[in-house]
Every structure is written in C-alpha cells, then in structure tokens.
Amino acid sequence: MARKSLFHEFTKGIVKENPVLCLVLGTCPTLAVTTSAFNAIGMGVAATAVLVCSNAVISLLRRVIPDKVRIPAYITIIAGFVSVVQMLVKAFAPAINNSLGIYLPLIVVNCIILGRAEMFAGKNPVLPSILDGLGMGVGFTAALLCMGIIREFFGSGSLFGMPIMPVNILIFILPPGGFFVFGMLIMLANKLNSRAGKKVKTSPCDGCPMSESCADKSCEKTAKEATGNAD
Amino acid sequence: MDAKLHVSPSPHLKGNLSTRGIMLDVIIALCPAAIAACVIFGLRSLVLIAVCVATCVLLEYISRKIMKRDTTIGDLSAVVTGLLLALNLPVDINPLIAMFGCLIAIVVVKQMFGGIGMNFVNPALAARIVLLVSFPSAMMHWVPALGAPQAAAIDATTAATPLAAAPGVYSYVDLLIGRCGGSIGEVCAAALILGGVYLVIRRVISPIIPCVYLGTAAVMSLIVGLDPLYQLLSGGLLLGAIFMATDYTTSPVTKWGKVIFAVGCGFFSILLRAYSNMPEGVSFSILLMNILVPLIERATVPRTLGFVKKKKGAEK
Numbered sequence: 001m002a003r004k005s006l007f008h009e010f011t012k013g014i015v016k017e018n019p020v021l022c023l024v025l026g027t028c029p030t031l032a033v034t035t036s037a038f039n040a041i042g043m044g045v046a047a048t049a050v051l052v053c054s055n056a057v058i059s060l061l062r063r064v065i066p067d068k069v070r071i072p073a074y075i076t077i078i079a080g081f082v083s084v085v086q087m088l089v090k091a092f093a094p095a096i097n098n099s100l101g102i103y104l105p106l107i108v109v110n111c112i113i114l115g116r117a118e119m120f121a122g123k124n125p126v127l128p129s130i131l132d133g134l135g136m137g138v139g140f141t142a143a144l145l146c147m148g149i150i151r152e153f154f155g156s157g158s159l160f161g162m163p164i165m166p167v168n169i170l171i172f173i174l175p176p177g178g179f180f181v182f183g184m185l186i187m188l189a190n191k192l193n194s195r196a197g198k199k200v201k202t203s204p205c206d207g208c209p210m211s212e213s214c215a216d217k218s219c220e221k222t223a224k225e226a227t228g229n230a231d
Numbered sequence: 232m233d234a235k236l237h238v239s240p241s242p243h244l245k246g247n248l249s250t251r252g253i254m255l256d257v258i259i260a261l262c263p264a265a266i267a268a269c270v271i272f273g274l275r276s277l278v279l280i281a282v283c284v285a286t287c288v289l290l291e292y293i294s295r296k297i298m299k300r301d302t303t304i305g306d307l308s309a310v311v312t313g314l315l316l317a318l319n320l321p322v323d324i325n326p327l328i329a330m331f332g333c334l335i336a337i338v339v340v341k342q343m344f345g346g347i348g349m350n351f352v353n354p355a356l357a358a359r360i361v362l363l364v365s366f367p368s369a370m371m372h373w374v375p376a377l378g379a380p381q382a383a384a385i386d387a388t389t390a391a392t393p394l395a396a397a398p399g400v401y402s403y404v405d406l407l408i409g410r411c412g413g414s415i416g417e418v419c420a421a422a423l424i425l426g427g428v429y430l431v432i433r434r435v436i437s438p439i440i441p442c443v444y445l446g447t448a449a450v451m452s453l454i455v456g457l458d459p460l461y462q463l464l465s466g467g468l469l470l471g472a473i474f475m476a477t478d479y480t481t482s483p484v485t486k487w488g489k490v491i492f493a494v495g496c497g498f499f500s501i502l503l504r505a506y507s508n509m510p511e512g513v514s515f516s517i518l519l520m521n522i523l524v525p526l527i528e529r530a531t532v533p534r535t536l537g538f539v540k541k542k543k544g545a546e547k
Contacts, residue, residue, distance in 0.1 A: 169331070171365040180339075 009128045013135030019112040020143035021189035026112040029103050030144060031178040037160050040148025041141065042096035046085050046104060048137025051113050053081045055121040055133035062122050074117045079108045112140060143185065150181050250347070253479075254307035256435045260426035261314050261474065267409055267419035272322040272374065276415040280317040282326050286333035287313030294342040308347045312336050315355035315474060318416020319467070319514075320362070323374050328366055332358040352521040353478045356471075356514050363514070371510075373412035406464035417467040427473035436477040439489045440496075444472040447497025455505040468500060471513040481521040488524075488531040495520045 019025045026047075033043045057077050058065075065073045086104050089097045097104060107113065116136055121129040152158060155173030157165035171177040268276040291309040295302050303309075316332055336358035341350045363370045401411050409419030417423075430436045448468060449459040462468065476482060476496050483492050496516050503512020520527075 167327075169365045170367070171361055174364060176364075 006128060006131055010131040010135040013132065013137070013139040014142065015139070015189075016193060017136075018139040018143055018189060019115070019136050020140055021186050022193065023112075023115070024186070025115055026110050026140065027182075029106065029110060030147065031175065031182060033100055033103050034144055034147040034151055034178065034181075035155065035173045036099075036152045037145060037148040038096070039099050040144035042089075042093065042100055043103065044137070044141025044144045046089060046100075047107050047110060047113065047140055048134070049085050050078060050081045050107050051116060051137045051140075052130055052133040053084075054078045054113055055116055055129040056126055057081075058117045058121040059124060059126045059129035062124075065122075070122065071114075071118075074114060074122075075108065078113055078117070082108045112136060146185060147178070147181050150185075151177060250306040250308065253435055254311050256430065256433050257311050257474070258307065258314060260429045260435075261311075261318065261416070263422035263425045264318055264416045264419060264470070265314070267422040268318065268322075268415035271409045271418060272415055276317075276322050279320060279322060279324070279326070279329060279415065280314060283317035283320075283329050283333055284310050284313035286330045287316070287337050290333055290337040291342065294338050295346070298342065300346070303347060306347060309337060312341070312354050315416075316358050318470065319355060319359045319414050321370065321373055321413075322415050323372065324369055328362060328369055331365075332362045335361045348480050350480055352518050353475055353481050356475055356518055356521075359514050360518060401465070403460060403464060406461070411465070413465075414467065414470075417470045420464045420469050423469040423473055427469070430473070430477075436473075437489065439486065440477050440482060440493045441472045443490050443493035444476055444497045444500075445469075447494045448472075448501050451498055451501035455501060457501070457505060462501065462504065466504070466511050467513040471500070471517050472496070475514075476517050476520070481524060483524050483528045483531065485528060485531040485533055488527045491527050491531065492520050492524065495523065 013019060017023060020027070020030050029043055029047070033039045054074070054077050058074055061073075061077075082105060085107070086097075089100075089104060116133060120132045124132070149159065151172045152160075153164065154169045155171070155177060157163060157168035169177075172181065265276075265280060268280070287309040288304050292302060292304050295304075313333060313336075316336055317329070320329055320332070336354035340352060340354040340357045341347070344350050405411055406418075407420045409422070411418055427436075427441055431438045431441075445463055445468070449463060452459040452462040472493075476493065483489050496513075499516030499519060500513045503509065503515055509515075
C-alpha cells in the first residue's frame with residue numbers, strides 16, 4: 001500500500017469512501033434514528049467520538065493484540081468507549097439519550113467502527129488512524145444529517161424542531177420513507193463519485209471492499225502479469 | 232400485404248390487439264363508475280378525475296423526456312393509472328395530495344422501474360397506500376353521498392364507509408347503487424359490475440381473477456362470521472377485484488397462477504377487514520400478492536406439450 005498523505009486519510013471518508021452512502025455500512029442506525037435532524041446529529045457525534053477514540057487505542061495496541069483474538073479485543077475496547085459516551089450523553093443530554101434509545105448502546109456493534117478498526121487502525125500508526133476515524137465520523141454524521149433533514153422536512157414539516165411546512169407527508173418518517181430517502185442519497189453519491197472520480201482502475205482489487213486488509217495480493221499480481229503480457 | 236413473401240419467426244398470425252386498444256377498453260369500462268361518482272358526489276369528483284389524469288399524463292411525459300426514452304403517453308396507460316387513482320380517493324381530498332399520489336404512481340412505481348410492463352406493483356394501488364399512510368385523516372374523510380341515510384351525521388365522522396358503519400345502516404340496495412360513503416369510484420357496485428362484464432365480454436380480462444377473488448372473499452367472510460354479500464358489495468373489493476387485481480403486469484399469466492393469486496387476494500382482504508385496525512384491506516392484500524407474483528408464476532409453469540413428468544422411484 002502506497003503512503004498516502006494525512007490529509008487524504010481525513011477527506012476520503014467524507015465523500016469518496018463515505019461509510020454510509022458508498023460502503024453501505026451502519027445501515028441500521030442510519031435508517032432508525034434519522035427521523036429528525038437533531039437525532040441524526042446526536043447519533044453522528046456519538047459514533048464519531050467512539051470511532052476516533054477506539055481507532056487511536058487500537059492503533060496503539062496493534063502490536064500487542066494477538067491476531068487470532070483481535071475481534072474480541074477490538075469489541076472490548078469499543079464497548080468501553082461506548083459506555084463512556086453513553087454515560088456522558090445520559091448526564092449532559094438526556095433528551096438525545098431518550099430519543100436515540102437502544103441505538104446508543106448499539107454503537108458497539110456498528111460495522112463502521114469495527115470495520116475501521118479491522119481495515120485501518122489495526123495496521124496503521126496512531127495519527128493516520130485518528131484522522132481516518134475523524135474523517136469517517138464526519139462522513140457518517142454528514143450522511144445522517146442529510147437524511148435527517150430530508151426526512152424531518154417532509155415527514156414532520158419542520159427543521160431542527162422549527163415548524164416550516166403546513167403539511168407533512170407522514171410516510172417519510174416511517175421506515176419505507178427512510179429506505180426511499182436512503183436509496184435516493186446513494187444514487188446521488190454514486191452520481192457524484194462517478195463524475196468526480198474518473199479514476200483509472202489499476203488493479204482488480206480496487207473494486208474489492210477487502211482490498212486494503214487483504215494480505216493475499218496474488219490476484220493483483222496475476223492481473224499485472226496479464227496486462228504486462230498484453231503489452 | 233405489400234410484400235409477397237415474409238420470412239420471419241413465429242407467431243405468423245397476429246391479432247389486432249394493441250396496448251392502446253386494451254387501455255381504451257379499460258377506460259370505457261371505468262366510465263360507468265366515473266359517471267356514478269359524478270352523480271353521487273357531484274361535479275367535484277369530475278374535477279378530481281381530471282386533475283389526476285392530467286397530472287399522470289404530464290408526469291409520464293416529463294419523466295420519459297428526462298430519462299431520454301421515447302414518449303409513451305400515446306398508449307393511454309397513464310390515463311388509466313390516473314383514472315384508477317382518482318377513483319380510489321375521497322372526493323374532498325386536497326388536489327395537491329392527489330397530485331403527490333400521481334407522482335408516486337407514475338414516477339416512482341412505474342417509470343423508475345422501466346415504464347409500462349415493468350412495474351412490480353400496481354402503480355395506482357401503491358400510490359393509494361402511500362397516500363393512506365402519509366395522510367391518514369385526509370384519506371379517510373368521507374363525505375356523505377347523495378341521499379345516503381344519516382347523511383348529516385356522517386360528515387362529522389371519519390369512519391363512514393359501509394365497512395365501519397353500524398350494521399343495518401345500509402341496505403344491499405344502498406350499496407348497489409352507491410348511496411353510501413367511500414372513495415368516489417368504489418361506492419357504486421352496480422357500475423363496477425357493469426364495467427367488469429364489459430371487460431370480460433371484450434376479452435380484455437379473463438374472469439378467473441375477479442370470480443375466484445370474490446368467491447374466496449365470500450367464503451372467508453362466512454368463516455370469520457361476516458355477512459358475505461355485504462362484504463362483497465362494500466368498500467373497494469369490487470373495484471380491486473375487477474380493475475386492480477387484473478392488471479396484466481402484476482398478475483400471473485398462468486391459469487393456476489391466477490387462481491392462487493386471486494385466492495390469496497380474497498383471503499387477505501377479508502382477514503385484514505376482520506382483524507386489522509384499518510377498515511379496509513383490499514389494497515394491502517392486492518399489493519402483497521403483486522409482490523408474490525414471480526414466485527407464484529415459478530410454481531405454476533405449465534407442462535410443455537409432450538413432456539412426461541418423471542415419477543418418483545421410476546428411474547430405471
């Protein structure tokens with residue numbers, strides 16, 4: 001893997017590898033808590049805090065954690081931070097705690113956090129890991145906020161609790177409306193990425209979600225040989 | 232014949248059926264119900280129908296243009312969708328809500344899945360359900376029909392369809408000629424039956440789906456202890472059985488598939504009417520069976536001519 005700039009580690013999570021809209025991770029909280037913009041921000045910030053802290057600690061401990069039991073070790077670290085965040089939210093923002101309900105402790109099993117631990121923090125130094133977590137967290141929050149604003153605007157006729165529209169289309173804050181908005185946003189993200197990216201595929205592993213953590217680069221080699229032969 | 236010799240794969244004999252002709256027949260069959268709506272609820276219902284049809288055709292045109300596909304408004308399918316949707320709405324609904332329904336039906340359900348023949352559920356029904364879930368109070372606000380019993384009392388309540396009314400309020404004759412509350416197209420049972428008979432005579436629809444649907448619904452009503460005739464004549468059952476469940480795209484093509492489909496529709500309609508907290512279950516049951524159509528068709532593929540089915544244990 002080529003050395004990438006720290007800035008890149010931060011920005012990639014926001015649009016290009018947006019965890020919700022491009023990697024389609026963490027779908028459950030995305031659909032469940034985005035019925036209002038406030039909930040979306042609360043969820044996004046809580047998950048970002050956990051993500052940054054857990055990435056940092058896992059990155060520090062990456063040489064200590066035995067490879068075979070790394071998943072339970074990661075989960076333990078993540079669960080510790082989730083408990084901290086949950087207690088803080090309960091103490092300082094009880095309203096958000098009430099509206100997020102079970103989804104706040106469920107950050108433990110959020111695939112974005114475990115995914116970043118497994119793909120990035122487990123094999124990179126501390127600073128890039130923190131930036132990676134921050135970028136992914138911002139991307140997650142931005143996607144949730146988009147969905148929250150759209151669903152609250154149409155579903156409750158309000159924005160951040162302020163009433164704006166006289167009519168509301170109830171289906172937007174029900175699950176079917178959530179899936180609909182989610183699909184539309186994914187379509188938009190794909191459109192944006194295909195327009196901005198125009199990246200030339202250099203290896204078949206680029207399209208593979210496991211490419212970064214994949215130790216076996218043989219498929220890449222064979223592809224390179226194939227192209228070399230063709231030349 | 233302008234050319235003397237045609238070399239082409241079969242079929243060599245073609246009927247003069249066209250999408251446009253079929254849709255025209257459906258529109259003609261819906262005319263009695265539309266006229267009955269005008270008589271029962273006044274000219275407001277004509278305005279509602281006009282709004283829905285115009286919006287549907289316009290949206291179909293615009294969405295085809297945006298997607299850079301050829302225009303298909305000439306086949307009249309958008310007109311049928313708009314007409315069916317209008318007949319599924321209460322008469323005093325806000326026209327903007329009706330237009331939102333048209334948007335769901337034409338753009339989301341029909342054109343996003345590829346246009347006519349590609350939609351996975353009936354567009355008008357899906358739009359009706361989206362509206363029902365989104366605007367429950369507006370969609371269940373029934374205005375009393377012309378000459379309906381206790382007309383003054385009904386206006387105040389939101390549950391004035393025959394299904395929610397106390398037993399004995401409406402007679403069978405009331406239901407047959409539409410002297411009751413409900414969506415503009417569903418109240419007059421006689422007009423719907425007339426349209427259905429026309430469609431069957433013109434061979435636009437096969438009688439299997441409506442007959443089996445209504446039969447199953449009657450049997451189910453007996454089983455759960457409701458009055459079968461009252462259930463058949465009230466609510467959207469006739470409209471659903473004759474015009475919605477028989478949609479070509481979203482109903483099975485095989486004979487036994489049609490039977491299974493219709494039995495399922497009838498079963499769930501009455502089950503939802505009897506035990507759910509909504510007064511009506513026809514649209515939900517048809518939508519559910521629409522989604523099951525691919526599975527039903529796979530289960531009922533007809534036997535090829537001359538194909539002998541292997542018996543179990545007969546392989547030697």
